[in-house]
Amino acid sequence: MIILASNSESRASILRQAGVVFVQKGCDFDEERIVATTPKNFVYQATLGKYEACLKEMGLDTPILVADTVVTAQGKILRKAKNREDARYILELQSASVTSIITCMIYASKSLYFLDISSTDYTFSRFEEKKLQAYLDSEEWQGKAGACMVEGFCKPYIQHVKGLESNAMGLGIEKLLPFIDV
Secondary structure: OEEEOOOOHHHHHHHHHOOOOEEEOOOOOOHHHOOOOOHHHHHHHHHHHHHHHHHHHHOOOOOEEEEEEEEEEOOEEEOEOOOHHHHHHHHHHHOOOEEEEEEEEEEEOOOOEEEEEEEEEEEEOOOOHHHHHHHHHHOOOOOOEOOOOOOOOOHHHEEEEEOOHHHHOOOOHHHHHHHOOO
């Protein structure tokens, strides 16, 4: 058994589908205080900060898995949209562009420390204005980094994928499984 130190339902679902036995328990870490010059550096600092907070709180009696994901397009880190206008701006940056989803994960036990940073790149066609408007109206963009999920609104616009889709969903399970007991 492991501790999934994340409140993400997507990460929990990925672990369940892989047959990993886990308990889900998030840890508090304020990502807003991170100062980073690149998306990779940001996601690394966020994951490391969460790991250190969880380690302090829980120790390593049970192995811990911590992960964070950042979305980037046109050189900008695309966090969770603050409001509808911000969501539109974030989505327009991704329309007819390449969007990278970078996930960093740390898995640690008493005998192992595994860290991985991976990127999955999506080439999107131009988002149709009517569908974009309907998506904004639905408010499904709320709480999502990059204001969308590749298995949701963005899916019909995917022209090309480079990298692991599980990574884009928040956890590169194919890279993790060799290091944990299922």
